[in-house]
Amino acid sequence: MxxxxxxxxxxxxxxxxxxxxxxxxxxxxxxxxxxxxxxxxxFAVHGLDEAQGLARSKVPYVTGAFAFTGTTCAVLWQYAASKTWWAHLVGGKPFNSLPAFVPIIFELSILFGGIATFFGMAFFNRLPKSKRIYDRSLTNxxxxxxxxxxxxxxxxxxxxxxxxxxxxxxxxxxxxxxxxxxxxxxxxxx
Amino acid sequence: MSNAHAADHSIENPGNLKASALMNGVFGAMVAVGAVAFLMALSNDPTTAWTAFLRAHFYFLSISLAAVFFLAIHWITTAMWDAPVIRVAEGFTAYIPFTLFSSVILMFGAHTLFKWTDPALMHSDPVIMGKTGYLNMSFWVIRTLIGVVAWIYFSRKLVGGSLSLDAGAPFRPVYEKSRKLAVIFFIFYAITFSYSAFDQLMSLDPHFFSTMFGVYTFAGSYQAFFATLAIVTILMRRAGYLKNLVNENHIHDISKMMFAFTVFWAYTGFSQYMLIWYANLPEETGYFMLRFNEHWENWSICLFVGRFFVPFFLLLPRGNKRCEELVFLTACWVLIMHYMDLNWMIQPVFFNDGPRFAFADIGTWIGFLGVAGLLVSRFYQKNNVVSTKNPYLPESVFHHHI
Structure with missing residues (x-):
């Protein structure tokens, strides 16, 4: 180089x-x-992205893709665990009880989506970058x-x-x- | 953005809604259809008539009350984004005085609708007997009237403050007064709307109880309110009144709120269902057993898919939230779902053998729509359709979204 x-x-x-x-x-x-x-x-100036002619951020697509991955993982994992791997009778409910899975499905979607948003944001912003400190007053x-x-x-x-x-x-x-x-x-x- | 930027654009006052004989005629005809449908059913089949009346009554009551809740949030948060549409929401409160009338009419149907009003049944049923301290006719009437009077008072005061701005009142004192009122209204609203849902919907089955019922009803009505707001805003914009004041950013904002409360509705609905399913107490599960029998099961599933999944995926992409036509259609869909939701709460108690869709059902609803249309359009005809003296308006009209 x-x-x-x-x-x-x-x-x-x-x-x-x-x-x-x-x-x-x-x-x-x-x-x-x-x-x-x-x-x-x-600070964030409203309208600046449009004034700069920047394309729309791709981060939401990353969030969405990973959130739905989280949903799928939660469904499959809970189904496999409670139906076959570790079938336990809880409160007389069927092993495959969708209502009991929903909170985990929800949480795992958010966990995947949230973490993916953080790393997706860093990736598309090319963070961490260290070399662009032109003037300290720009942060003030x-x-x-x-x-x-x-x-x-x-x-x-x-x-x-x-x-x-x-x-x-x-x-x-x-x-x-x-x-x-x-x-x-x-x-x-x- | 600062006012300096807004200063190069001027804001035109679109004035009042022009009175239209056609519009009044259509709304008047709707009222006539509703009255005929209700009275015809009342003589043939009182159960159908009163369930239809209760559903239509609660449908419009819940949406117009959610509008007052929205106004209260507007004053407390000094929201900027909604400044061009706040008067549109204020218009919905013009319907609230009518709820006094419809609540009084509903009292005549109480014996048909509410089993607990029957003294013979009350004495033979220890569960209902134990609830007579709360579920008795005089207390029910007092609660209902207190609620309605409080709603009329708060909506008049909140809207009156905003209207006084148009007449030239200074903003600061109006803001201070409205903010205090809004805080008190929140407490009143939480209590009165919860017990209205308990009294008028949950007590149809006097054995059933759910502390989630009030918030579930609220979640649905707030979603339906944003749907109504979107529809009226888009119609007014198409008619040229909000042309230069409302742009796709405001439509985007309203859709975001509609999306948020789509999720919130599913959240409350599922929370209510899951806890009852999990605890498996007979007096609670009866509610869902009834709604998951062979005749109502499809309706229950359609409701959950239709009221959550359909608007969720329709409103998820950013482009859809900014597309006026799509938002309009989604909002219409949400309003149909609000009808289905209330129907799901009311009809299974009376019709075990599946949903009914008689002329009385839709006719009564159309009648109430006519009344709401007349009252709300009269409000827009008397007042400016935009609160042009709101100091946040210039900022809002030119605000920008990421």
């Missing part, structure tokens, strides 16, 4: 004053020549757009990537960014 020397350019950052101005600028960046960008906010009170250089061609990592930081900076300024500068990837493990 190509090992970079020195600080790696993360992109050009532009700070915005409010969520509204960020949203407005994000919509313009989305439709601009800069296809690679990301937004950084201290500032909003920013980072225009990133296009990723290098995986077949030809040495090829020159077309990216002008000056152009990106002036573009962000034209959108109303209060402060723009180049940022480099840094992090706890970098």
């Amino acid at each position: 190509h090992k970079p020397t020195g600080p790696v350019l993360g992109g050009v950052i532009g700070f915005f004053e409010s969520p509204d101005s960020l949203l407005e600028a994000t919509r313009k960046v989305r439709d601009s020549q800069f296809k690679h960008f990301d937004c950084y906010t201290p 009170d500032r909003f920013a757009i980072v225009i990133e250089p296009p990723p290098s061609d995986p077949h030809d990592p040495e090829a020159k990537v077309e990216f002008s930081t000056e152009q990106a900076e002036s573009y962000l300024k034209s959108l109303g960014a209060k402060d723009t500068r180049k940022v480099f990837e840094e992090g706890w493990f970098a």
